[in-house]
Amino acid sequence: MSTSSKPAPIQDLEEVGVSVWLDDLSRERLRSGNLVELVETKGIVGVTTNPSIFQAALAQGDAYDEQLRELAASGTDVDDAVFALTTDDVREACDVFRPIYEATDGVDGRVSIEVDPRAARDTARTVELAQALSDTVDRPQVFIKIPATQEGLSAITDTLGAGISVNVTLIFSLERYRAVMNAYLEGLEKALAAGEDISTIHSVASFFVSRVDSEIDARLEKIGTDEALALRGKAGVANARLAYQAYEEVFSTPRWERLEAEGGRKQRPLWASTGVKNPDYSDTLYVVDLAAPNTVNTMPEKTLDAVLDHGEVRGDQVSGTYEEAQQVLDRLAELGVDYTEVTDQLEREGVEKFEASWAELLDGVRTELDKAGTK
Template identity: 65%
Template sequence: MATTNPRIKALSDVGVSIWLDDLNRPMIGSGDLQKLIDEQDVVGVTTNPTIFASALKDGTAYNDQVKQLADGGATVDEAVFAITTDDVRNACDVMRPVYDATDGQDGRVSIEVDPRLAKDTDATIESAKKLWASVDRPNVMIKIPATVEGLPAITAALAEGISVNVTLIFSLDRYRGVMNAFLSGLEQARQNGKDLSTIRSVASFFVSRVDSEIDKRLDQIGSDDAQQVKGKAGVANARLAYQAYEEVFSTSRWQTLADDGAHAQRPLWASTGVKDPAYPDTLYVVELAAPDTVNTMPPKTLDALADHGEIKGDQVTGRYDEAKQVLDTLEGLGVSYADVVEVLESEGVEKFEKSWGELLASVQEELSTAAGNADYATQEA
């Protein structure tokens, strides 16, 4: 964790933890993940089904395990569970020195519950417990979506002492619900006799998708005023989320938990790869630099930061009036914030389910190819 890259160091110095939104088995085994830790201040990893599906199709790194699973008669769901938890467990081991050095704040690797369960509270809780027990590393985080049904699952998982990465947050109201679920979970954990200092959580607030949806609506409006606010909503929304974070974690309710050793749930900026090439490729890194935050970046965004990112210090604290003005302007133009965030959450769940389906299809194809094929383990994927 001693990068010589001044751009990356500048971001870390603001108080931003850099997490990588990517993981695959070759990255772990080749030492590339360790290199990112050493040279680019990467102090955490987030995963998703799309990442695992891509990794599985690329090369032979998974062939031995797939062959074993096929010969053992594993179902596709069992195979996906085994493959993904193995990768996350091994990544946790690589990240363990970071976890130890930061007293558990970083060095985290996130793995998500089956997104098909996003509307099923009880099944989500059971999935979280199963993943936590299987990975069996203190530095794993279980990703639970911030759907209405996900909120009580977040509370229940935290109450069991499970560290949680709350994902798929778009709206400020839902984010407040997430923070309430977090506080309730810690209060229950305390009642359950858990050591609050061992429980960590982040709240993943999605950024670029907000601009994608709102910009589309602004283009339909087509006026000069509409063009003026293009590309500003994602950052504004996230800045107001940070304001809400500051408010909640300065309450007496939080302070009583902090006095018992609890750590605040940090905001995590997710979906920070720029989707519109008209915008700077480091937009959501530079403009959302703020203390006690996490920015989880796809490799392309991390490379862009290292190459030409110009960090200007804290760009969030105290810019809340400006951010509110952006959202007010959008409402005035006829862009409904409530409708936008509802659409984004619905699409987000659908995208997670679709990518999970693609992962299942990829694994099923490999299992079918491996079954009865003695040479499969050495074949190119």
């Protein structure tokens, strides 16, 4: 699909340098042709998944029934069944996006799959699972998602060092984001030392947005002053804009320039959690206000449709906004909102949410395997 045939808001975002990815995947989307249709009519150029998305997909409809019967008949255990179901979906989605992957030299056409979130605090297990996912999907455009926990940083470096492309997820704080970028550079350096062609290694860093506003807004409402209430809905965008400032700094250092000269690719910032939680805010807030060069915005379909319907892209809204963004965080600190406490809490809750979704997914597949085995 050519850029000129894409809907105007998507084309406007692309002209700024934004890649639009869908934050959803299901076998129903694949089987019905819906994913192909979204590529052709709505201009998406990639897909992200997570345990919550897979849990929702398997809980609905009958698209997985046939494979579940086959897995039950072969005596597959529940963990292996989930692995087979999810990697099959991702492999098929990769095939849908292969033309985009080839046309963009591997920048887009990407599909992400996350390691079992129960391994989020286990470096060695995460690396092992990342390798297994990469080998099983067996498509060059797959991104392996690794959470940006403290333990995940070494796993990110080791996975990249093995030549596997990584989507680093669950980033909330600027400090952790800088550590993620450092892990990426270390991974490229490790791959280079091992003789890998680092031009084939790609990465995005998924910086979460709306959850920051949800948590900080709740704290501001508890404070309740006019000054506090006036800051609602500002922290998420400000935090992300300062992340972009950090990205610009890191990817202009001599260390990076040495890697770039060897074929290294910049790790693009990806704005995640871009569905607006508060109905008082514009439903395109985290798309329009975070448009910036060399970024990805991964959207739930509801947000994508809002952008297509009434999104007004105003060009780059991030570069040069850093002083204003820092003032927002400074004012929050003056009001007693502890940034580190908020971001630590959000990371902890993010891992817990994915673990809970994974447990639901395992329970659901176990039930379906039992049912299929009795038929």
